[in-house]
Amino acid sequence: MSTVETENSTSSAPTAADTPPEPGTGTATRGAAIGDASVAGGARSGAVARAAGAGHRDRSDASPGAARAVLRLVGSELGLTFRRPRNIAMLILLACVPVVIGVALKAFGSDEETPAIVTQVAGNGLMLTFLSLSMLVQLLLPLAVGVVAGDSIAGEANAGTLRYLLTAPAGRTRLLAVKAVNIGVFGLAACAVVAVSGLITGLVMFPVGPVTLLSGTTVPIMDGVLRVLIVTGYSAVGMAALGLVGLAVSTLTEVPIGAVAATVVTVVFSQVIGAIPQLGPVRPYLLTTWWSSFDGALRDPIATDVMGQGLLVFAAYALVFGAIAWGRFSGRDITS
């Protein structure tokens, strides 16, 4: 046995010296080899020449290549999110809510105490979308987004997949950005699912025609659909802002359920704060305050000032918590 080992060690030694690994072949197929060509030692001149050739070719399309690679990772991330049974179940649940509301309204009608928007649904199916979104945007939508956002980094850390992504190397900033995009897309998808389900249910169950807005004006049906798009988009931005809060929380722990819970608790806490009259001055700074402000789109002209302010708050939250996530994640020791 020992003689075999000795042979082994002596025979592989010249192999190492005589035939260095060929970075040329590797890098040529693997894209951007610019760094390679400049750093490689003189002893590997043949390989260097090949790597340089490859690098030269790559240099022209280096940035589109990098962009394509990011898109590929985004695609992988989205595929993972939207194929995950848990997330599909949440989307299906969200899609069911407008149907349930529609059926309930149809079956039991409305009395004097029901809010105006509810009675309006009976008159126009389009209003079901607004009603559904305004009911879901305060709890169920944030819950769904909180699950995906809280799980984003902590879930990977907990499963150990984070270390393999980072040694791939995904790049910390790049991975974080891709996660943020993924959360944003999921938030948009969740809002869109509610909107589409609301639209379809409304079309099927209620009369559809020109829309009477909250301000009393009546607009053509296409204008109404446009306003549905605006409301959906506004809600999605609000959810994305929450998503970045969840992402930041997610970088702080390796326990995904903890991150999810913390994100949802943030929502509930800020709703409680917002409900206390004595804490009124704090209200404009709370994320939850602005989620329902999309009813500005149901006025004529559209109340852009309120919605604009809402978008500003969303952007501020996204920026601050995005920075926290980056600050934490970029330097953290990955020990999971």
Place this chain on the structure above:
Amino acid sequence: MTTITGEGAHEAAPPRVTHTEASPGDCSIVARGLTKRFRGGQVAVDDLHLSVPRGSVFGFLGPNGSGKTTTIRMLLGLISPTSGACEVLGRPMPGGLASALPKVGAVVEGPAFYPYLSGQANLLRYDAADPKADPRTARQRVGAALDRVGLGAAAGKRYRAYSLGMRQRLAIAGALLGPRELLVLDEPTNGLDPQGTREVRSLIKEIASDGTTVFVSSHLLAEVEQMCTDIGVMRTGRLVAQGTIAELRAGHEPRVRVETPHPAQAASVLNRLGLARVRTGEDDVEAELGGHAPEVVCAELVGDGVAVRGFTVVRPSLEELFVGLTGEGFDVDG
């Protein structure tokens, strides 16, 4: 010459006298004074000097908890060193991570995959994370990697349904997704049956024969002895020995042991034959075999009328050498 850093010896990277001139350019991994102190004051890796020659199969040995995985995590940029520096493929880490890591395949602390995805989908996921991987060849490369570890038939099966051995293979397949200059394998045969262990060993030898450097950590000495050309030994966060297997064996020559009622007579025969370090016992004699053929020694003894009751050639295993170095066995939890 074997470099053995004794207790308290703090000099810089000990000089290597080996088959390759180990200038930093010829090394796939270089660590200088690498130290990691975790929050709470625990020192996992302490002033580590390491050089892994290009093209070698480097066995990174040590009992569990001796700092092997922490070192590997620092080499791969997963954790940042408290002090000291390391280079992987000539790039400083973690700064040169983006240019070095695409050429490094790694298995760190066991397999980790998405349980609800198939083996193939899992590998595609990791491939997508590598910015330098070509998406057009992804499926073909994933297929080739799966075939290489013998998982071709299970490619479409969910990871959840994989056995422990299959999971370990999938992790190794993940390290083989692209053309690699360096493989870092942390305990690659953990959880494999003897058959699987053999397959991994031959796979490592095959990969190394292409010129790829393989850095393999293990607490199983026999395993390392069978596939490595070079060895580094860790003990409680410090590197206590580093060199080629041949170097580490030097000075630990095979010995011959003769059981006989005439030890003095046997000793004189051995001395006459020129065997070194003859040691006479009560009813046995030991000596270093050197270049002598044991059968010739035995024939001489018998020819001289020495009554030979037993004749053994004792080759010290690396295990014995390293138990001496680390002060404990290798299969022991540290």
